[in-house]
């Protein structure tokens with residue numbers, strides 16, 4: 001599992017408070033407060049806005065970590081705090097253990113230029129530059145020679161399937177193509193951490209779905225550490241290793257898609273998850289039975305969902321062997337599937 005990988009990025013008690021005097025709420029910069037509720041109340045009562053309140057999470061190497069929540073819940077604020085496009089009021093943001101809030105401006109510029117990739121909802125392309133020039137632009141800022149940066153730009157153009165459109169201008173491209181340029185540009189610098197803030201929200205559903213597939217294909221090759229923002233739970237389900245749900249600047253729950261669907265922390269989380277078909281969320285790995293013989297049984301991957309494995313029971317009513325990372329971890333049976341779905345519908349009162 002991705003959460004077994006080392007932690008790449010860690011947010012600890014991060015706050016972003018807007019208003020007249022946001023520092024008054026924090027004795028020291030750590031962001032740890034004795035009484036969270038009280039401080040939240042003081043912030044609101046004094047006319048300040050708590051855009052991010054005591055946010056803590058870890059993102060592991062190679063993980064796709066999704067931040068979800070309604071409009072205004074603080075998602076963009078959090079990615080901007082991590083990249084210090086906005087300065088957090090308090091807290092720590094650790095990248096490979098180093099506090100990004102304490103590094104010098106010079107180191108920060110280095111971090112942004114070399115280690116970080118960012119994709120925006122509105123694509124953010126430079127209209128007067130061609131596709132090729134847009135993609136090579138971050139490398140130009142790095143001072144890389146024209147020959148090298150154009151060669152690298154061509155490589156990523158190929159990666160995102162835009163070969164042939166190098167000399168087009170952004171206005172000559174469809175929304176999906178423009179976002180491919182945005183993705184290519186962010187990848188040109190080979191970032192160690194990749195931030196995507198609602199990258200597909202401006203696209204119509206069909207293109208959106210294609211872009212999600214495309215994104216997963218890229219991630220299979222590149223294994224980036226990713227913080228991805230969306231307010232679409234189905235998108236989160238398709239892409240996420242784990243999801244953090246934000247509300248009013250706070251993280252309400254962090255978990256795998258299945259954890260959120262099966263045990264939502266409160267009504268707010270349930271609102272997001274209630275329409276999601278359980279069969280698409282529960283995986284073989286979550287209902288695996290340890291022990292018992294799996295000799296001669298076909299194998300299914302632990303990450304396969306019930307929708308994918310159920311048809312196989314027609315030919316293999318005795319069950320299937322479940323494998324994770326090439327090792328058999330147990331057995332999945334029709335009864336285990338029925339139990340999982342039945343207990344779920346009971347607990348939902350359905």
Ligand SMILES: Nc1ncnc2c1ncn2[C@@H]1O[C@H](COP(=O)(O)OP(=O)(O)OP(=O)(O)O)[C@@H](O)[C@H]1O
Nearest residue numbers: 018049051069070071072073074075076077078231
């Ligand atoms: N510069 C600012 N000054 C004051 N308040 C701000 C500022 N920027 C953001 N906010 C407030 O902080 C809160 C969080 O905003 P943020 O942009 O992080 O939300 P979001 O979850 O990304 O929403 P959306 O889904 O609409 O993009 C909102 O209440 C917003 O009005």
Ligand SMILES: [Mg+2]
Nearest residue numbers: 075076077197
């Ligand atoms: Mg936003």
